[in-house]
């Protein structure tokens with residue numbers, strides 16, 4: 247694959263960084279697995295005098311690599327949405343999915359955590375924590391609604407498996423997590439431990455009609471105590487409401503006030519980004535309008551009169567800009583957090599393998615010298631050993647060296663997004 251092509255493909259969707267890196271790292275590990283297998287067979291065939299003590303661990307490397315490959319295939323990018331009740335978390339997710347999947351409504355609606363992830367089947371289904379049985383998507387309202395009679399625990403998780411073909415985010419391995427309002431639970435620590443430690447991006451859905459509240463700030467202070475420098479976006483949602491205000495100048499002032507306070511929060515208080523970058527993390531949107539217009543666009547039906555407010559395009563652009571910034575941020579962050587540790591383990595395994603082979607080579611040489619003295623008596627054994635030593639010096643040693651270099655290079659390429 248030429249670098250030029252790679253760059254071109256990357257510029258199409260930033261989310262592809264993740265898929266590309268995942269594939270490259272996966273290929274690297276498949277190669278390492280092959281080398282380990284070969285080395286294991288080679289070492290096993292050597293006479294006992296030439297075996298180095300550590301040779302036994304080569305077999306273990308094989309199992310470790312299989313384990314890593316399994317974890318890698320399950321890895322995804324995770325975004326979690328938080329905010330006070332009714333700020334529009336569920337509506338925002340629906341707008342991104344271009345589908346009304348999450349229950350939304352006035353009052354306290356979402357009662358537990360709902361995760362949306364992609365599946366290969368053409369129909370979606372639900373899974374709850376207590377059973378493997380697939381449930382119908384239409385049960386979601388019943389299961390997740392605060393108004394429902396049968397209540398799941400607030401920190402419990404419902405998984406929605408939704409067809410990948412219906413949404414580009416799901417196709418590229420993004421997983422969405424919706425949460426109940428942070429103002430309705432006393433147990434935020436428990437939420438963070440259970441649902442947030444593997445999150446790549448947090449989206450704070452705030453209400454543009456009011457300023458950031460202490461409950462919202464406290465939550466993110468807790469998050470940044472547990473995770474170093476979490477990636478946070480702030481959506482000032484319901485910005486369509488501002489259209490009803492009489493004085494446009496005042497609306498601009500309100501916008502400026504929101505900017506100031508949010509920048510202060512992200513840069514000065516949480517210290518997760520600098521002031522310049524903080525500005526790029528704040529968006530004035532209307533999830534409701536974006537959802538309505540996208541649904542009608544996809545159905546090729548006109549949007550009903552009055553459902554989109556004046557200057558709607560501005561908020562639609564802001565929503566799309568948020569999505570682009572989000573795509574870049576989440577794929578970069580996920581590659582780093584999800585793959586870096588594995589790449590390091592891959593490097594460790596290959597360099598351990600290299601030193602085992604080197605030690606074995608030295609033992610073989612030593613054994614060869616010893617046998618020189620008794621040549622004649624044990625000519626056939628020496629022949630065999632000489633041959634093996636030759637293979638080690640030429641073939642195997644070069645191969646292992648090349649492998650270590652290749653792993654370094656491929657990992658560097660995969661991580662370089």
Ligand code: GTP
Nearest residue numbers: 332333334335336337350351355356484532533534
């Ligand atoms: P909980 O699940 O209760 O925590 O609320 P939520 O944050 O998920 O809010 P939800 O998406 O259910 O939206 C609450 C209400 O606000 C719904 O009636 C939405 O239609 C409405 N809403 C969401 N986004 C917007 C918006 O941008 N503008 C306006 N005007 N209304 C919105």
Ligand code: MG
Nearest residue numbers: 335336355356
């Ligand atoms: Mg909700």
